Structure formats: C-alpha cells, structure tokens
Amino acid sequence: MLAAYADGSWGKYHGAYVPRWEAELAAYHAVPHALTCASGTIAVEIALRALNLPENAEVLLAAYDFAGNFRAIQAAGLRPVLVDLAPDSWRIDTAQIEAAITPETHGILVSHLHGDLAEMPKIMEIAERNQLQVVEDACQSPGAMIGDRKAGTWGDVATLSFGGSKLLTAGRGGAVITSRADIQQRAKIFCERGNHAFPLSELQAAVLSPQLAKLDAWNQRRTAAVARLRDATRNSAFWISPAPCEGNAAYYKVGWFLADPATRAATSARLREASIAVDAGFRGFARRPSTWCRKVGALPQARRAAEATVTLHHPVLLASEAELTRTIDVIAALAGA
Ligand SMILES: Cc1ncc(COP(=O)(O)O)c(C=O)c1O
Incomplete structure (x- = not known):
C-alpha cells in the first residue's frame, strides 16, 4: 500500500499493480488468463455471460448456494434449475445432475462451500458428455486442491472473491480465471464500457499481491485447526461434522450441521x-x-442445509494457540462431545 501510495498508482485508473496481480493469479492457478473485477458477485455474472449460452438457457446450480449466484443466472438472461445437495454435504449431488438435464440445459454453476469441495472430475465428465459448460465458483476456496489441480481450474471458467471476509482480501474485489481465450475475450468485452465497468483498483491489487505468497501456508494451518475442531465435536449427537471431502480444502466459513x-x-x-x-x-x-x-x-438436503448449517468464520483458525484451544473447548462443551 505504501509503495502504491508513494508512486502515485493509488490515484490512477491504470498502473502496474492490477496487471501484476492478474499475472500472479494466473501463474498461481497455472492458467493463461485472469481478469480482476469489483466483487465475487459480479465475477459470477461476468463468467456466466462469457460462456455465451443461448438466451434463456437453463443453468443448473445447487439449491443451497450463495444468494447472488441465483441472481447472476437471471441477470445473464438465463434460467436457474435447482439440484439438491449430496447427503450430509454442501456439494451439488452429482448423482442428480444428469437427470436434471433437458435439451434447454446448457450450463452448470457449481460452488465449493463451507470447506467442502464439489466433485469436479465427475462434474466435468458429465458436462463434457452432455455438452454443458461449467462455471466453478471458488470464491470461498482459493488454494484448495481437488486431485492434482487447484480449485478454480476445473471449470470452463472460475470465479474468486477478494471481499472483506475472504481468505484473500482487499475489502472488495473478485476475479475470473480461465484457460479459454474466447471466454477471456468475451469477459473483457462485457466489462468494457469505454472503461472497465467493474474494476479492481490499483490499491486493492497492491494489498492482495503479498497475500498470495502466504496462502498455501495459511491454508495448511487452517486445515490443521479444522481437524482439531472436527475431532473435538466427533462424538456429538447434535453437532455434526460432515466427512471431510476428497482433496485439500480451503476453510473460509467452516460448516457443521445441527441435528436439531x-x-x-x-x-x-x-x-x-x-x-x-x-x-x-x-x-x-x-x-x-x-x-x-x-x-x-x-x-x-438443500432444505436441511438452509435450516441446520452453522459456520465458523476463519480468522480463529489462524489465531494464537490459546485462542484456538479456547474456541475448541467452548464448541466441544456446547456440542456435548
Ligand atoms: C460462494 C460464493 N460466491 C460468490 C460470493 C460473492 O463474493 P463477493 O462477496 O466478493 O461479492 C460469495 C461471498 O460470500 C460466496 O460465498
């Protein structure tokens, strides 16, 4: 921030920080394209629009997801189709995706939520077989690994958020990442209104860059803390930890289900x-x-998730040992574990 202040970038439309941050994001995800924008919410809409689906096409999404994702589908002139979650999870039920597809269906919007990871290999296989395009919403899970690939690199296009509560934060901000040049091009054209209509600022990019270097280590520490929390609530009959997903999750708002x-x-x-x-x-x-x-x-399952989910906000996962232990003890006592 001080450097962006000192060199005057803070007050400019264009400078070195946004392009550098986009290059760093692309390199981290090993994809050729990253386009920053004003929020994860608008990133999802940009991503959907960049797929160039037919007007009014159906897009499948989980019936439990970030509210803005339903709205983004509508805003892009498309129609949401609700698919249930897999039991005891926050991931779209891949067993129900195929039955949901009609000739009108052209896309899937899939999110990684509450430290859970969607089954991207299976989803991409179904999508390919049915000629659907996929938006992968990784706003909650930067740096998570699914198989040998990062979350956000499986879908045709993916979204990230740098909102004030997120794992990478500039208070506000987002990005669209993709391997497809045509998607990148359409996303840029949609954002371009004589100027970038939904921009990330130079100052925001400047504060984000140093965070990326720490993300993997932070994710590891958060994962270790969540393992302790899960362990502490393991024997609770009314505070239920879903089985850990396959892959290395990133923990933003860590979820549990309350039995009641x-x-x-x-x-x-x-x-x-x-x-x-x-x-x-x-x-x-x-x-x-x-x-x-x-x-x-x-x-x-989506109805149950809407009623029964509680989430723990991530900062405590990187807190001091004493603070983390206190949190675990309080939760375990309340869970009667
Ligand atoms: C899954 C998901 N997608 C998109 C967003 C939107 O991100 P932003 O807050 O940057 O608009 C969020 C925010 O919480 C989210 O959880």
Missing part, C-alpha cells in the same frame, strides 16, 4: 456471547417460487 435446526439461534447466540464468530449458513433457494426456477425433486 430449532437449536440454531440459541446455539449461535451462546457462541457469540463467548466471542466466537459463528453464523447461520445460506438461506438456499428451495422455497423460491417455481415461476423463477425449475426444481429437480423436493430438494430435501
């Missing part, structure tokens, strides 16, 4: 009283009117 959703407000309040940053998960889309979207089945 009716206890969620009181549980969260007790933890917050103890200065532990927990939140309810997303509200999900299962209750949205059928005039807005097509629903595949009754979506029981």
